[in-house]
Amino acid sequence: MNIFISNLSFRVNDEDLKQLFEEYGEISSAKVISDKYTGKSRGFGFVEMNNDEEAKKAIEELDRAEYDGKVISVSVARPKTESRERSGGGNFGGRGNSGGKRW
Numbered sequence: 235m236n237i238f239i240s241n242l243s244f245r246v247n248d249e250d251l252k253q254l255f256e257e258y259g260e261i262s263s264a265k266v267i268s269d270k271y272t273g274k275s276r277g278f279g280f281v282e283m284n285n286d287e288e289a290k291k292a293i294e295e296l297d298r299a300e301y302d303g304k305v306i307s308v309s310v311a312r313p314k315t316e317s318r319e320r321s322g323g324g325n326f327g328g329r330g331n332s333g334g335k336r337w
Contacts, residue, residue: 235289238311240278242266243302248279254301255281259288280311 239251252264266279283289289310297308 235283235286236311237281237283237289237293238278238309239281239296240307241304242275242277242279242306243304244275244277246275246279246302250302251279251281254296255283255292258292258295259283259285 237255242251246266248264248266251266252261255261255264260283262282262284264279264281267276268274269276281292283292293308293310296306298305299308300306
């Protein structure tokens, strides 16, 4: 199960996240997401656990817990969704259906 953790302290790293969740079971991966330009933490991360029961227990017990001075949110990660489709029909700056009126 993939778990999403938000409101992490900017000091928390991958190993810290792994150690936090290891108490609940085997961890496949633990990753704090960092800004691609600065390399600094973005304050959230993901943990992958193979055993769903262990993962559910970790979510239940760690959600709203204080960790490194911050109250973290822990939940089942939702699949990444596609950005809005770009169909080209946005009429940005064009006349479109506005009857020639500009806003």
